[in-house]
Amino acid sequence: MTKNQNIAAVVLAAGKGSRMKSPLPKVMSKIAGRTMVHHVLASVVELGAKKIVGVISNGATSVSAEFERVAQGSSCVVQHEQLGTGHAVQQAVPELNSHDGVVLVLYGDTPFVKPETLSRMVSHFDTDNVAVCVLGFTPDDAGAYGRLVVDNAGDLHAIVEYKDANDEQRAIKRCNSGVMAIRSSEIESLLDAVGNDNANGEYYLTDIVSIARTRDMRCVIEMCDEQEVMGVNSQAERAIAENIKQQELRTEMLAKGVALIAPETVFLQSDTLLAPGVLVHPNVVFGPGVDVHEGVEIKSFSHLEGCVLRANSTVGPYARMRPGADIGEDAKIGNFVEIKKSTLGTGAKVSHLSYIGDAEVGADVNIGAGTITCNYDGYNKAKTVIGEGAFVGSNSSLVAPVEIGKGAIVAAGSTVIKNVTSDAVVRNIMPQEEVLGRAKEIRDTNS
Ligand code: UD1
Numbered sequence: 001m002t003k004n005q006n007i008a009a010v011v012l013a014a015g016k017g018s019r020m021k022s023p024l025p026k027v028m029s030k031i032a033g034r035t036m037v038h039h040v041l042a043s044v045v046e047l048g049a050k051k052i053v054g055v056i057s058n059g060a061t062s063v064s065a066e067f068e069r070v071a072q073g074s075s076c077v078v079q080h081e082q083l084g085t086g087h088a089v090q091q092a093v094p095e096l097n098s099h100d101g102v103v104l105v106l107y108g109d110t111p112f113v114k115p116e117t118l119s120r121m122v123s124h125f126d127t128d129n130v131a132v133c134v135l136g137f138t139p140d141d142a143g144a145y146g147r148l149v150v151d152n153a154g155d156l157h158a159i160v161e162y163k164d165a166n167d168e169q170r171a172i173k174r175c176n177s178g179v180m181a182i183r184s185s186e187i188e189s190l191l192d193a194v195g196n197d198n199a200n201g202e203y204y205l206t207d208i209v210s211i212a213r214t215r216d217m218r219c220v221i222e223m224c225d226e227q228e229v230m231g232v233n234s235q236a237e238r239a240i241a242e243n244i245k246q247q248e249l250r251t252e253m254l255a256k257g258v259a260l261i262a263p264e265t266v267f268l269q270s271d272t273l274l275a276p277g278v279l280v281h282p283n284v285v286f287g288p289g290v291d292v293h294e295g296v297e298i299k300s301f302s303h304l305e306g307c308v309l310r311a312n313s314t315v316g317p318y319a320r321m322r323p324g325a326d327i328g329e330d331a332k333i334g335n336f337v338e339i340k341k342s343t344l345g346t347g348a349k350v351s352h353l354s355y356i357g358d359a360e361v362g363a364d365v366n367i368g369a370g371t372i373t374c375n376y377d378g379y380n381k382a383k384t385v386i387g388e389g390a391f392v393g394s395n396s397s398l399v400a401p402v403e404i405g406k407g408a409i410v411a412a413g414s415t416v417i418k419n420v421t422s423d424a425v426v427r428n429i430m431p432q433e434e435v436l437g438r439a440k441e442i443r444d445t446n447s
Pocket residue numbers: 012013014015016055079081082083084085086087088107108109144145146147159161175176177178203204205206231
């Protein structure tokens with residue numbers, strides 16, 4: 001569709017977002033684990049935008065870093081004063097370097113715009129003389145959105161901001177989403193003609209429509225659903241957006257064959273990878289960076305982030321997989337087990353109440369209930385290595401750095417402070433004493 005067009009994108013992200021009442025710049029608020037601006041950038045990157053420019057406010061270094069991280073080669077310009085959307089886009093024009101093609105303007109706080117929709121907008125420029133395409137929508141409540149005024153031919157005649165509109169214009173149901181595409185060759189001169197003589201005293205980007213019309217250029221409308229252009233201005237709206245995104249991610253997972261028993265109770269991230277056939281029980285929370293391979297079963301109340309679960313492993317209920325957990329094929333992680341920055345070999349088992357951190361656990365190792373890798377001495381982290389087929393008895397403390405050889409057995413309740421040789425048994429000798437009749441004496445004197 002967009003084969004002929006060279007695309008650039010300007011993402012407006014200079015707004016303060018004061019209604020969020022958050023110390024974060026608004027566009028850094030997350031939805032399904034991704035910043036809002038990341039969602040927007042992902043869409044323009046997928047569309048194939050060659051040049052991406054962010055417009056940010058003074059000092060918003062976290063925002064420029066996010067542009068750089070998500071869209072390599074993008075750049076940001078600072079809009080020192082928020083004088084309006086037209087003024088904001090104007091700040092980006094020098095960065096476009098006489099781009100030849102179509103420039104899309106998007107808002108960093110409008111995260112759900114789909115690449116397909118942007119592509120439909122851009123395809124209008126295959127027709128000569130189209131200078132602007134505006135993405136319109138028909139909201140349930142048109143509120144204070146800018147209104148799209150069309151001419152007899154159905155082309156866009158003007159965008160009138162609510163505050164500047166008369167009653168007849170306010171009755172128009174089609175509104176401006178804010179997303180706009182502009183022919184690159186016209187952008188500079190159109191913006192130069194924008195003034196600020198309006199109810200807000202702002203330089204409105206929307207004014208370029210009527211300006212283009214006076215120059216005999218065409219302006220057109222492309223429509224989309226209200227949900228796709230929802231903007232986020234408050235925590236309540238962010239929560240609504242989160243809910244929309246969660247439902248979309250769950251639907252995608254079900255469609256590809258992931259068995260979510262109770263999808264509405266499973267929280268996913270934009271980057272969650274679940275193979276077809278994976279079974280997820282109710283109430284599982286995925287944090288960022290989880291990769292789950294085929295045949296895996298995740299039981300209820302587990303929390304996972306930054307981990308890999310390899311084929312046919314099982315996790316939970318009540319398991320916590322932290323960043324760097326790499327669970328081998330057929331391995332089994334049971335309840336109240338926390339695993340951090342550790343690899344578990346094929347068929348390894350950690351079934352109950354354990355902390356495994358900074359460890360390398362070999363294939364078929366069995367780790368008994370309550371075992372702890374003591375990986376931190378208060379100053380430094382150290383590593384535990386457990387060889388293939390070793391058996392660690394319940395309630396053992398493995399004081400790192402320490403290595404347990406292949407096939408070794410650690411007796412229950414041991415505190416392992418030195419390396420253990422392969423195939424050896426290690427135990428802390430604790431003499432067991434029995435005082436005959438003493439229990440009865442205690443009972444009798446206390447009753
Ligand atoms: C704008 C549109 C309106 C449309 C609505 C959709 C204009 C004049 N009006 O109105 O027609 O219906 O969006 O939501 O364009 N921004 C900057 N710098 C500025 C001003 C704004 O970066 O100087 C950014 C904001 O952070 C925000 C976006 O641009 O992400 C839109 O600005 P906002 O002031 O919210 O525009 P609206 O008044 O809502």
